Amino acid sequence: MEYVYAAMLLHKAGKKIDENSVKKVLEAAGVTVDEGRVRALVAALEGVNIDEAIKNATIMAAPVASAPSAHTESKTEAKKEEKKEDKQAEEQSAAGLSALFG
Secondary structure (H helix, E strand, O other), X not given: OHXXXXXXXXXXXXXXXXXXXXXXXXXXXXXXXXXXXXXXXHHHHOOOOHHHHHHHHHHHHHHHHOOOHHHXXXXXXXXHHHHHHHHHHHHHHXXXXXXXXX
C-alpha cells in the first residue's frame, strides 16, 4: 500500500509520478524500495486519470459506509480479504508488466 500512497502523495503535490519520484518518497519514509514494484506501479498508472479514479472510488465506497453494522465482517475476515485483494492487485500488476517483456 505504501507504493500507492507514494503515488497519491506525488499526484496531490502536482508532481510527475515516475520511478525516481516514487523511490524518493518511499526512501524518505524509510521504506526499503522494491524496484520491480515501483516499475509495476508506474506502468499500471500510465494513462490513468487519478482524479477520476478517486472520485469513482469515493462514490462506490459510500453505500458500504452506510450499511448496517449487523452485516459487517469481523476484523479477522476483513484483514484476510484485504490481503487477498492486495495479492490479486500485485498479480495483476505483474501480469501487466510481463506484457512489456513478452
